Amino acid sequence: MPIKLYDLVTKRGTGVFFSNNCSPVRLALLAKGVDFVTEEVEYPDLRFTWTPVLAKELGVEKATAPFIECEDGKHVMDSLTIALWLDKTYPDRYNLFLPEAELPVDVESQDYKQAVQRFEKMEEELNDLIAQVDELYGPRIVSQLDAESGSYWVEKNGYGKDEWKNLVATQNDPSKVQTIQRTLGKLAEEHLTGGASFLTSATKPGFTDFVMVGISRLLRSLSAQLYRETFQGPKSGQFANWALRMDEAFPLADIRARDLQD
DSSP states (O other), rough: EEEEEEESSSSSTSBOOOOOOOHHHHHHHHHHTEEEEEEEEOIIIIIIIIIHHHHHHHOOOOOSOOOEEEEEEEEEEEEHHHHHHHHHTTTOOOOOOOSSSOSSSOOSSSSHHHHHHHHHHHHHHHHHHEEEEEEEHHHHHHSSOOOHHHHHHHHHTTTHHHHHHHHHTTTTHHHHHHHHHHHHHHHHHHOOOTTOSSSSSEEEEEEHHHHHHHHHHHHHTTTTHHHHHHTTTTGGTHHHHHHHHHHOOOHHHHHTTTTTTO
């Protein structure tokens, strides 16, 4: 029985796959070559259907996407937790944190633990980028959700009434795109130099790259123009070439077919 990936969409069957946390898990499953199927969920599904189930099983406060249902019916939630579970469960398949390593990879080894630590350090570096992207993404994703889910999204992200009103009013401010370009350019100088084609390793993509794809999808799923101006723009350094390499490695045609077009 294939693994089930519960992926967040604006509307089951037709809405965009927008979650920056779900995309890395999808890419991880594809890289591993693990058989899986997608179960689309909306915010009300997480809040009212899955929170009672996962709270009882996993002891979590609330259900969040992504989570997976394993072959034995048990669930694993949180993108990093799922990635670590995949490497532990399938050590003889593509390693998510040491993609250049000889297989199988011992997840208890010092090399593996250090690789995970490098990812966690890089993840902290990406916090500023996520905050900058959110200023463009937030008003656009809320406009695609039903009214109740939109209000829930604003509330769960901690926006006050005046702060949210200002964010909506300034969502087309060109300086926000320029800020993202500068941040991407700086990250490219630090991590995509010296012949490095990817973020996780020089020659093969891994979980850090998958997380960056997730961040880019916050914009790509909702505005092709904003994605071109940021992740594919010349002012974003080597990320334009990196984005092309990631598209070649993981076309995701079925997912991108639902992206909104300008």
